[in-house]
Amino acid sequence: MTASVRPGAVEVVRAGALTTVQDEGRAGLAHLGVGRAGALDAPAAALANRLVGNPVTAAVLETTVTGCAVRPDRAVRVVVGGAPCRVTVDGRPVAWGAAVHVPAGAVLDAGPAVHGLRSYLAFAGGVAADPVLGSRSADLLSGLGPAPLSAGDVLPLGPPPQAGAPPADAVPWPGAPGGLVLPVHFGPRHTWFTPAALVTFTTRAYRVGAQSNRIGLRTEGPPLERARAGELPSEGMVLGAVQVPPDGRPVVFLNDHPTTGGYPVVGVVPEPALAAAAQAGAGTVVRFVRAGR
Amino acid sequence: MSAAGRPGRPLVVLPAGPRALLVELDGREATEAFHAEVLRRRAAGELPGVRDIVPGERTVLLDGIARDTAALARELPTWHIPPPRTDTAAVVELPVVYDGPDLADVAEAWGVTAAEVPRIHAGTEFRVAFCGFAPGFGYLTGLPDHLHLPRRATPRTRVPAGAVALAGPYTGVYPRPSPGGWQLIGRLPDPGPLWDPHREPAALLGPGARVRFVEAAR
Incomplete structure (x- = not known):
């Protein structure tokens, strides 16, 4: 003790x-x-x-x-x-x-x-x-x-742990990648976009926007064209949702994202892939690749 | 007859990533009924492994599904959804001073006098359809279609806590100061009870709550 x-x-x-x-x-x-x-x-x-x-x-x-x-x-x-x-x-x-x-x-x-x-x-x-x-x-x-x-x-600070020495004193840490590849599961609102937009989304390069923050990773790149106009009735948003505002540039929702929203979500990046997004600075190349098929 | 109990297009299950499903319903009443059924099943222990149940305007998001998402997606359309019971919950009464800066604009849009706006608004029973925008901000439905209003063309940079506001089909009460584009018709003299993170539940106006506004003296 x-x-x-x-x-x-x-x-x-x-x-x-x-x-x-x-x-x-x-x-x-x-x-x-x-x-x-x-x-x-x-x-x-x-x-x-x-x-x-x-x-x-x-x-x-x-x-x-x-x-x-x-x-x-x-x-x-x-x-x-x-x-x-x-x-x-x-x-x-x-x-x-x-x-x-x-x-x-x-x-x-x-x-x-x-x-x-x-x-x-x-x-x-x-x-x-x-x-x-x-x-x-x-x-x-x-x-x-x-x-x-x-x-x-x-x-x-809280009381220090009683366990004594930590279980390891040095471990390999993942290095920051030069580029960001984000797997994305289509849905729930990918049908709000043209087929050409979905091809653009998963084949073209985007860059991390300078306005990115804890709420979302903003991107710069080819806009995604909508197949239907208008706003969605507000619906629940998950962590990792790729929301597409009227300018057509995908925004990946990070941890401080709003819980509901009215812009269509073209796809969802699974949570384990978001750690890399958290370390990607402005200008980093982002590619979205389709997952879950 | 409830839309929820109607055969045909009871619900559509959309994927929202590997751990979530977005259930889209055919109308507000069906959404309310489905949401109530989800809560009933969770309370009864029949819906394990779902972290968040988030109603929207026409949807219910099931998020943080810790079991086979695809199996749950197949199961949901087989549920029997009883019509919602609206008469059980107590009504939350909120005193309002109807002196908002947009009262005259709202009266004009409604085609009534400014004095009639409080009478109409306080004479309506509201229900919290869903929350969002800010912690404890409820989207309250209840106004008939012909009283729905657009947002203001230019949002205000600061709306005070307790402001009672209208936009689209909704009434909302700002739990804390924030920017906002809704039409302001009044204010709660005491907005404190709207949101208290040290109370359970923290939000006074959580989804499903029934609400009535009571006109208070200036």
Whole structure:
């Protein structure tokens, strides 16, 4: 039995472009207009948690492009994973993708992503922000959960896991692909598009649009021509839905997507394929390939 | 006779990825009936492994299906769907001050005086058809077809919490400040109870809720 350790807290020294608290998100509340939220690169968040000895349900920090820096008020084991980046403790380089020891009062800095977009900071004990509807995830569409971090914010940590050493200290992390290939199951509204549009969709190259965010991965490329005009009566939208707004450019719904919508969904990208989408920056080539036939 | 119980085109099951089905119904009443049956079966333990049940205008989305999606898709058209029972749920009463900035425009579109808008609106029983747009924002049906309205040509950048608004066939109440393109006819003096994430359920106006607006003094 380990002696109990003060749970402690971390202070945000540098918030970066957008850093949020994320866990596995809120499930089962879509009928009330509450979306999933949760870490966009869920496997990376889970792996960071496991390497630090946490359950995969623990809350982590998700950075965007420029990383972030924090100062814990107690010694804490941390893993920075997801998008590779330079990691330092009080300016000294330490390992990315493996557990590092951060002394009390030292500054852990996760630098800008070398490739990919989103790095994950997992602290032993997890980020213990107050849960809302069963999750600590920030939902940027609905405003539920902790607000995006600002410098000076103090986030409580949970009690560190009692298990001692994590099960592994170094593992291979998937590299960010140069291009993004997204499998897509047609439906529910692919019949709202012309046959030629469906061929375009699954054969032509798109690029990730600069307006992409946690709500959706926007694309630039050939527009998809509709076979029928007008809006759909509002209907439920799943994570990974490829919605086609009036400009004809597909938008892949990510974790903060609206729960209902009125533009037709040409197809659905299965959830396991979305982790790669979460790491694809603006300009990345995207190809949609038909799945599930 | 309920559309739901009518033979012919009871429902169409559309795929929505490997773990979800979108069930399309023939009309609002059939959608309500099917949604009620899905909830009944889940409460009775007859529908295991479905994480989210999300009604829409003419659809019910079954999402997070943790079993054979194709088998469920084959099973759904064989369900017997009884007509919905509308008389069981308690009616949520919401006091409204009818002083919205679009009241005159709505009166003109309806061909009535501004004083008659509250009488018509508060005299209608509404039902939450589905939620969306924001947590706790319900799309309430009940107004007859000839009172349906378009959205405003230019959306407002900020609609205050508690605003009571009309668009298309729907009435809605904004649970928190947000942009919005609906026609504002009034406001709840106290919007607080609409949405409380620390209450169960968090949304006062969840799908299926019956709602009546009560005119309150300014």
